[in-house]
Amino acid sequence: MEKLNDIIFYSIEKSIKTYRQFAQKNISKAGIEITIDQWLVLKTIEEDNSISQKDIATKTFKDVASITRIIELLVQKGYLSRNLKSQDRRRFDLTLTKEGNTIIDKMQPYIQINRTQALKNITDEEIKNLHSILSRITANIS
Amino acid sequence: MEKLNDIIFYSIEKSIKTYRQFAQKNISKAGIEITIDQWLVLKTIEEDNSISQKDIATKTFKDVASITRIIELLVQKGYLSRNLKSQDRRRFDLTLTKEGNTIIDKMQPYIQINRTQALKNITDEEIKNLHSILSRITANIS
DNA sequence: TTTATTTTATTGATATATCAATTATATTTG
């Protein structure tokens, strides 16, 4: 086999895994008790509180089954309230609680710092480039 | 929040998740009963059969605990044999069985096809670029 | 309107990720 590092998919995987670990470690170190994935789902609901779980899944590149379980944890932790929608009883009304809003606010600066540090010496041009290439790869296999 | 798609980490995550699903689907469709992760570990051992589980973990960007479990499955499936090393009894000798070698061979063309299709309209220049940017991001947060 | 189909979400099973604690062995140090 070609050298692992020469294979672009390993580079991609390595960077995203490293970023996730880095981000999670900073959050945990700050004493915030939430996972990156839980935050992502919470943030998605905050932005659009009429969104369906199916659409949360699509938006976060996750599976609907994972979303069900993550939401369950967010409800347990008291960050989210979940109630059947009267208009469509297959779906749920998802609303952030006060604690949910608080944790989102608390997270914001860390998210910012994480991104800034990760992209320290990368130009806007390069980011645009990265986007372009990655989206073509994604399109090729979708 | 900025649009999800504008955030480079989502692009990265999306592309690698899409690729994994695409690759796994093609493998399964071909009737090959192995996961991409199991294959990756098997392939790593094939390349260096004196490698430690710790080093397999590093090389595949995985956790040693995951490696233990993946190896357990590979042994169960009959693709790998595992024996204590006499020189260092904390470690194991890991050797591909005949079936292990067979499945590696069977996989090879699909791996090739998957990569080719994913990188269809991407130039060597762009891949080099991608490597460069991603490795700088990884370095920034390591 | 009854039946068929589609959509939304849940659940179970299995694989993997991560962290912490533990075990066994090897190496270093006093």
Place this chain on the structure above:
DNA sequence: CAAATATAATTGATATATCAATAAAATAAA
């Protein structure tokens, strides 16, 4: 050498990923 330390791997607990099967409700079709 004996004790302390370091290393390799395993195990348990919890979170997430994926697939398949199922349930419940909504919508479309007969």
